[in-house]
Amino acid sequence: MSTAWAVREDGVWLPKQISGHPGLELCNTRAGWRESAGWEGEYLRGYDQLALIAGRTDLINRDQVDGLRRRARRHPEDAAKEVGRAVAIRADLYALFTGAASRRAMARVADAVQVARSRQVLDLAGSLAVWRLERPERLADALDALLIASGDLLTGGEADRVVACPGRHCGWLFVNASGRRRWCQMAVCGNRAKQASFQARHLD
Template sequence: MSTPWTIEVDGVVLPKPLSGHPALELCNTRAGWHGPPDPRGEYLRSYDALALLAVTTGVISADTGDALRQHAAKDPGGVEHTLDRTRKLRADLYSAFTESPSAAARHRLADAISAAHSRQRFVVDIDSAQWEFSGHGTLKDPLDAFLIEAGALLTDDRRELITACPGEDCGWLFLNTSRRRRWCQMSVCGNRAKQAAFAQRQRD
């Protein structure tokens, strides 16, 4: 069931898309970035979640997502490795987007993004052209697609617009194109903050 901060895609609960960029949507698969990891704020609990996030954000096609989900059902070991790597690189990305990442995080991101790019080839059709991953699809395709998007954002002027929601148990990222937006959603985190402030004034 969808909520003000989630959507449901093919039976899988995903965070509501509100960041304005695929790489930030990957970061938003965890809530509560201001504190220690909490399983209640984790959305990447299955490979289906990763693949469907990639499809809904447009970094891979629906056909590719379906094929990868079928492959994942036959490779639980590969799924666990992919999800573990995705969560670790997600944390590195969040750090790169919001603060000064450690040298180790910078090296991990540089290596991962470079490796993702090395798998691409440029395909020209009669009336279109696009980048595609070469060879057969692999479980890491969604992550690599997100890494390529992340690399583009890290080298883009829009990087300066990235804002982290200050809401309690949130920390979701978004492109603050208006430069006036404070909350991921005023109707959720903004209202919670208002209610908390009101309650505090009543106590005082």
């Protein structure tokens, strides 16, 4: 099941993936960044969403997602703390990607990414060497995987191509690789803007 903005996965509503990079998916768990306080645009309503978003971007595998969700149900207070940590750093990341971050916000992002990276180990057991988070599994894994991806984007040469959709109730981030993309989804925000412009012209 899906809507213009969201898809339903394992009984949980998640925002559509439109960003073009997993490092932006945490920021896009909120819509309406420029709207007044109280507007409902929140997708990160619990730990399930956090784990599933990390999983669908292939930052952690399906077994890890399922294991983290089970652990979150056994330790709801710890899981709630992780969601709170995600919401707090999400605001700093959004400010950083949109060029509005304070020095304190930049420092908080740098510290969070460094802590997440410090938990990585190089796995040489398979045919290909891969970085993975240290074991045993921790509830921090979902957010730390997303933070590592954000750090990769910030240092990988594409950060200057990140733009925010100007659509009403939106503000989602995406990598504008072509330099010509304006909207997160032309069929949604783009068409709404066209309709609003058309109506405004015919009301004058």
